[in-house]
Amino acid sequence: MKISVVGCGYLGAVHASSLAKLGHDVVGVDIDQAKVDLLASAQAPFYEPGLPELLGETLATGALAFTTDLSRVRGAVVHFIAVGTPQQENSNAVDLRAVESAFDAIIPHLTAGDVVVGKSTVPVGTAQRLAARIEAVGAHVVWNPEFLREGYAVKDTISPDRLVYGVRPGDDHAVAVLDEVYASVLAQDIPRVVTDFATAELVKVAANAFLATKISFINAMAEVAEVTGADVTQLADAIGYDQRIGRKFLNAGLGFGGGCLPKDIRGFMARASELGAGDALNFLGEVDAINLRRRERMVDLCREVLGGTIEGARIAVLGLAFKPDSDDVRDSPALDVAARLAELGGRVRATDPQAIETSRRVRPGLDYVATAKEAARDADVVLVLTEWREYRDIDPDEFGSVVAVRAILDGRNCLDPVQWREAGWTYRALGRP
Ligand SMILES: NC(=O)c1ccc[n+]([C@@H]2O[C@H](COP(=O)([O-])OP(=O)(O)OC[C@H]3O[C@@H](n4cnc5c(N)ncnc54)[C@H](O)[C@@H]3O)[C@@H](O)[C@H]2O)c1
Numbered sequence: 001m002k003i004s005v006v007g008c009g010y011l012g013a014v015h016a017s018s019l020a021k022l023g024h025d026v027v028g029v030d031i032d033q034a035k036v037d038l039l040a041s042a043q044a045p046f047y048e049p050g051l052p053e054l055l056g057e058t059l060a061t062g063a064l065a066f067t068t069d070l071s072r073v074r075g076a077v078v079h080f081i082a083v084g085t086p087q088q089e090n091s092n093a094v095d096l097r098a099v100e101s102a103f104d105a106i107i108p109h110l111t112a113g114d115v116v117v118g119k120s121t122v123p124v125g126t127a128q129r130l131a132a133r134i135e136a137v138g139a140h141v142v143w144n145p146e147f148l149r150e151g152y153a154v155k156d157t158i159s160p161d162r163l164v165y166g167v168r169p170g171d172d173h174a175v176a177v178l179d180e181v182y183a184s185v186l187a188q189d190i191p192r193v194v195t196d197f198a199t200a201e202l203v204k205v206a207a208n209a210f211l212a213t214k215i216s217f218i219n220a221m222a223e224v225a226e227v228t229g230a231d232v233t234q235l236a237d238a239i240g241y242d243q244r245i246g247r248k249f250l251n252a253g254l255g256f257g258g259g260c261l262p263k264d265i266r267g268f269m270a271r272a273s274e275l276g277a278g279d280a281l282n283f284l285g286e287v288d289a290i291n292l293r294r295r296e297r298m299v300d301l302c303r304e305v306l307g308g309t310i311e312g313a314r315i316a317v318l319g320l321a322f323k324p325d326s327d328d329v330r331d332s333p334a335l336d337v338a339a340r341l342a343e344l345g346g347r348v349r350a351t352d353p354q355a356i357e358t359s360r361r362v363r364p365g366l367d368y369v370a371t372a373k374e375a376a377r378d379a380d381v382v383l384v385l386t387e388w389r390e391y392r393d394i395d396p397d398e399f400g401s402v403v404a405v406r407a408i409l410d411g412r413n414c415l416d417p418v419q420w421r422e423a424g425w426t427y428r429a430l431g432r433p
């Protein structure tokens with residue numbers, strides 16, 4: 001099938017190349033010329049395992065192309081809209097300007113029978129509002145939210161846990177077209193939920209709200225563990241054995257960040273308030289607050305280990321990305337903590353395997369170095385803030401030879417306290433004695 005994907009960021013670039021891999025003829029459109037140039041030369045504009053190979057393979061066969069020229073969507077019968085929906089600058093609400101303009105811009109290029117598929121995460125009610133404009137030219141609208149995780153984006157796109165189609169009741173044409181798009185996904189026996197627009201939009205934010213709540217739940221337990229001498233990681237293991245609870249997303253630490261969970265729970269609360277259902281989501285305000293408190297706690301713990309003063313201390317920060325296997329620093333707890341320590345007068349030297357360039361763009365003033373050893377040279381304390389494999393694998397004995405003081409703060413509960421203490425380190429973590 002001939003398909004267009006409008007918006008080629010983390011979501012759109014992966015979606016476009018995955019659809020090409022699944023046998024479709026895909027054109028990806030973005031307004032960012034630099035991004036299009038990179039993608040067209042098979043370079044991923046961000047770090048995502050497997051994406052460069054996928055781009056190389058699908059561009060080479062001619063199944064995939066990128067452009068800034070929106071008119072090249074003509075002839076495609078399905079148009080995915082995957083533009084950004086960030087948080088508004090001065091409120092919790094979602095900034096829908098990119099979605100609005102992408103929908104408006106594509107209308108002149110549509111032919112009756114085309115299907116426009118919203119992939120972006122939007123406040124409930126958006127699809128209904130935008131559909132009227134699209135339907136006026138005889139095209140159809142589907143809201144098909146995306147659940148991929150960064151770091152596993154290609155796998156999650158080709159083998160997702162489920163597909164959700166939000167359609168006008170009785171729009172069999174749209175359902176049939178989307179089934180054709182996803183034929184090789186559905187052939188893997190993946191559940192498919194066909195529903196209305198509002199439910200589809202809500203499924204997406206509800207899923208992220210649930211995940212955020214699970215993380216803040218365990219971080220709330222970490223707060224209590226800290227004042228009782230209990231160990232939150234053992235607590236998580238023990239409650240996680242209950243199959244109704246499950247161990248996934250119960251990793252206590254610095255909390256959640258990224259381009260999705262924080263802004264999606266805030267946008268969800270803002271939209272529910274507009275609709276008069278704000279009280280139903282008051283708990284998400286607490287989820288957000290617990291999450292942000294973890295960052296403060298990390299700064300406090302650092303101050304404590306340094307004997308009361310951050311100013312002038314040499315602080316090594318390992319990890320800046322919001323999670324491993326990503327260079328994304330949108331609302332990254334790690335970068336936030338590094339920046340706060342620097343603002344408090346700490347002599348912060350920070351590193352990350354992939355996120356130095358992205359960090360530099362948002363926090364140009366920090367001192368970035370290429371390796372963990374460089375960051376840790378003569379340090380008074382080392383903080384592990386993103387659980388990259390290479391930091392988990394550090395040999396505490398060898399690493400001890402470069403620092404001034406053997407003090408390590410494990411912001412992600414990803415190190416073995418016994419091993420570090422045996423090597424003579426002061427080991428401290430969030431939610432662990
Ligand atoms: N990143 C993820 O893991 C993920 C997962 C699921 C859902 N989502 C949702 O997907 C959407 C996109 O997120 P993202 O992380 O890919 O954002 P992003 O900022 O990485 O990418 C958005 C892209 O859209 C482009 N764009 C903006 N306006 C445009 C227009 N009018 N025409 C063409 N291109 C335009 C931008 O230049 C940018 O490249 C958001 O709604 C997000 O919540 C993201």
Ligand SMILES: O=c1ccn([C@@H]2O[C@H](COP(=O)(O)OP(=O)(O)O[C@H]3O[C@H](CO)[C@@H](O)[C@H](O)[C@H]3O)[C@@H](O)[C@H]2O)c(=O)[nH]1
Pocket residue numbers: 121146147148149150151208211215248249250251252253254255256257258259260261264322323
């Ligand atoms: O037990 C855990 C699990 C995750 N995190 C943190 O939570 C954040 C989000 O992690 P993850 O959900 O893996 O990353 P994303 O790539 O942001 O994916 C989320 O957001 C996407 C965009 O909406 C959705 O598509 C995905 O389903 C949803 O998992 C990161 O900062 C993690 O460090 C924890 O602190 N503890």
